[in-house]
Amino acid sequence: MKRDDITLRGAGESAAIAPQPAMGRSHPHESARAQVAGNAHYIDDLPELRGTLFAAPVMSPVAHGRVNGIDASAALAMPGVHGVVLASDIPGDRVFPSAARDEAILASEAVQHVGQVVALVVADTVMAARRAARFVKLDVTPLPAILSVQDALAAQSFVLPPVHVRRGDAEAALAQATHRLQGQFETGGQEHFYLEGQIAYALPLEQGQWWIHSSNQHPGEVQHWVAHALGIPAHAVRVECRRMGGGFGGKETQAGHMAVWAALAARKFGRPVKLRLDRDDDFMVTGKRHPFAYEYDVGFDASGRITGLKLQMATDCGHSADLSGAVADRAVFHCDNAYFLEDVDIVSYRCKTHMQSHTAFRGFGGPQGVIAIEVILGDIARRLRLDALDVRLRNLYGKDERNVTHYQMQVEDNILHELLPTLEQSSDYRRRQKAVSAWNAVNPVFKRGLAITPVKFGISFTATLFNQAGALVHVYTDGSVQVNHGGTEMGQGLNTKVAQVVADELGVPLDHVMVTAADTSKVPNASATAASSGTDLNGRAAQYAARTVRDNLAAFVSGLDRCGAGAVRFEGGMVISPQTTRPWREVVVAAYANRIQLWSDGFYRTPKIHYDKTTLTGRPFFYFAYGAACTEVAIDTTTGESRVLAIDILHDVGRSLNPAIDVGQIEGGFIQGMGWLTTEELVWDPKGRLATHAPSTYKIPATSDVPEHLNVALWPEANREDNVGGSKAVGEPPFMLAISVYEALRNAVAAARADGGAAAGERIELRAPATAENVLRALGRVAG
Structure with missing residues (x-):
């Protein structure tokens, strides 16, 4: 039965109950339609307040040096330029409050890499700021690098x-x-190459308060960093992020730099300031x-x-x-x-x-x-x-x-003894390996390689304190539900999965539930959306919040119908007791009239984990996610070019909350991993300048690099640990499945070297990424 077919009827009447829960089904990403239509707002789409200024970085031209002075006179004389922000303009601590406290907010005495930000130019327009930044002259004495x-x-x-x-x-x-x-x-x-670059928009508010729009994976840390730099308490800084156009870890800490720089400029000039790095500067500035x-x-x-x-x-x-x-x-x-x-x-x-x-x-x-x-x-x-x-x-x-691992954690949930043979058979590995050998025996130019590699990936933050999450669930009197949690949405479908979890906990259709922007004024001290734990943590916290509201309503209905609260069920938009069935909205309205709390917070902390960070021993992970990939490749021994011919993946996501999203994550993770190991080469020159700093010189995988034969299957077993919906994390583990590409390439190189009279069993030294040049080096065709 489709969700639209559900019929809601009055109390005492029979009702059609939707048999299918939200979890476990392939629902579209909550922003998909808006993104396709161009209606999903990113920070650069937000209306700019009157008086908004724009900042651009002034970057070090040397890898290591002593800063003697800064001459901004030429930049200040340019039209539309309001001024320059220097380290001396920082009212708080001049060092980012990272654990090591070893990075200056703005370099003032020494520079440590080409591209390190020394100052900011602030102007009326983006282009005016960027042009003026190029005219700021730095007097730097180079030092050994x-x-x-x-x-x-x-x-x-x-x-x-x-x-x-x-x-x-x-x-x-x-x-x-x-x-x-x-x-x-x-x-x-590997460059993160998110579609939306690093960006922050800092708005000074009344009474020393701040509102920061930041494309970031850790709003709580951005809040802390901005407050630290401005010398104000955290409660005066609100950080909001509705969505990111990709993150991949690059916006976990380093998005904080943009927010701090924008806030410092906004404080100096008393006006809102936006800072968006262009792609070249993003490459040069960020790690x-x-x-x-x-x-x-x-x-x-x-x-x-x-x-x-x-x-x-x-x-x-x-x-x-x-x-x-x-x-x-x-x-x-x-x-x-x-x-x-x-x-x-x-x-x-x-x-x-x-x-x-x-x-x-x-x-x-x-x-x-x-x-x-x-x-x-x-x-x-x-x-x-x-x-x-x-x-x-x-x-x-x-x-x-x-x-037992070398760090003393027992591997209790190992499924690889079943998973690997299953993939071996489904991919027809043994027959194909013979076919590859037969091909290589008669083809001297094009060589093929085939490899299966597994993955066992631990799920949890290794810093135990980050394995916690909070959420808010609000039920409104029209029956609609709003959820806010500490995680951030970067395209991975976190908000969609959290909405599915809450919908099932309350027994309402998925379209009743809306998840709002990550906001430090709603859920404080939230951990980064990282370590593949976004759904594990925030989904469970939201589930607990929804459960409290549901329990409040169950207690209310049990009083009406004189039954136990445990006998009250919430399904298909109905609230069902042994005596009667009522529409969800009717129960919500009646509960409000009787002053029943219709909102709640939820909190979750990952159980079982502990480890000694001085010896790196203990149980740092709640569970492991498993998978394996079989990849076939071909190389051209005359040019070093390579191509992936076929990919078969069998991956463990537990009981999938949303199979379509999970398969998308597996495919995307694999292709990104393939890029790391084949084409995405970062090249620095002898002076420490990054030569590959734009799409023209840095090659991420394209659709043409993805083979027609790309099969993804999900392992059918639920998580053996008590995780939300029986699911497992899916963000990071599939990335490592692409190591099968690298091993297949090494096998192809070995076949070619054997033709050339190389000794049997020799090591194959193939630099990663396995670009055409590096494949030729491995073949012995190019020196170096």
Whole structure:
């Protein structure tokens, strides 16, 4: 029965009850129609108040240097320019209140990367501000700059101390290993490339209050940062975000920079100020996914099972810590991926370089950890001349033993022993592997590769305090429902899922429920919408708030009908007791007339999690999300070009709250991960200037890069933990499924090198991303 077919009738009459709940069905994204029609408002679509000014950044031209002075006279003489904002204009603390407190709001004494913001030019129009910013002259004495992880390691240049995690005796295990292999490799960074760039609009209000429109994933942190810079209490700052045009982690902390800069300019000139970075400046100012450099020494037996491992991961954090500590920690947590490591020694270096301060990005260090062990297993399989899937299967976590991670968390919900063989069969992996080998035997130019890789991804913030959420649910007397929660909508469908949860909790049609903009004046101290936990946290908090309202109404109806409150049901827009059935709105109106509370707050904290952040041991995650992908690729050995030919995915989202949204997240995450590993190359020149700072030089995947054969299936089992609706997180885990693309490319390169007389079982050193140039290097056709 369609939702529109529900019939509402008066008390005592029979009623048609909708048999289908909102959860578990593929409802459209709540903003989809508005977005298609161009009616969904982003910050740059908001009407600008009279007198609004516009700010543009003045950026450092050198990677590292001492600031001697600033000459803004030429800029100030330009039409429409109102002035310049400097560090001396900051009334509060001049340092961003990050955990490490190591980044200046506006650089005044030293600059730490090309693009670091030193000042802001404020003018009547966007273009006037941007033009004038180019005429501000900085007197900077260059200083030696560290521009690579290797240089940082040599100089012992770190933003945070190294972290060392051990289990067993890796040295002894390696000494006794049947086989032993050493290697090193690197993964590059990745630009977030959100469709809506970084933007903030700061409005000064009466009595020292502020209203900040910010495209951001963490309104509570933006509120804190703005108050900190202005030297005022947090209650004087309201931060609102209706939606973002993409975030991917790039708007978790670094959106706070825009808001602070806009607010400082608005304070100085006493007028509203908007700051929107253009795409080139966005590239230059903001951080990226962290590049990693790896070294490993692994011991293994004749079947490919790992018996000992030493792994070094060096993280390029950029010039300040930002979220690098947590990102590097998660890489440590995920460098096992799906595999039991008994004797292991892991060292994580958090390197300081004179680059943009790298930050959160979808997966938050997880992809950089997962790829480490997948590369190692691929190298082991190649050395032993075994099928890599068989090697992976032999190393999986066990069910009743070999099921404790190197950070001492028990893997209780492992489904990979069933999921991987299911994908192996549904993708026809064994037959296709033979077909790939047959193709490669007779085709000297085009080589194919095939790989299956799994994912085990921990769900929760590794910083335990962020695993909490609040929500408000308001029921109005016409029966409509408004929900507000602390999460932010960036296109991932969070508000749609939360509305589904609330609709089912109250037993009303989904179109009765509206979710409003994230707003610090409604739900305070909200955590970032990150770590794939948006629905887990905010959906549960909203469910609890709705449940309180429902319980209030159930108690009211039970008094009318002289039955137990537990006997009252809410379904299909009806309130049903053993005695009668009433329309939802009728009950709401009667309850209001009897002074029954029709709104409530809800609060949720994730259970079971704990860990010692000094030793990185404990249970940092509530549960794991699992998945696997089978990818086939082809390379042109003469040009290095590659193409993905086919993708088969089997992914675990628990009991899906909205299958269409979840499949969209899986597809999008995979393609974004594919971009990280194939085309999205960031290039800095020897002076630390980013050369790839626009769509003309930075290549994200296009529709033409997506193969016609892209199959996504959902694992049919509910979450074994008590999560909202039996669901699992879906935002980040699918990103790592794209590691199957990289491993398939390495297999294709290995086939080509074998034709050239390379030794059997040699390591394939393929830099990520596997651009055409890097594929040629791996083939030995290009030096370097």
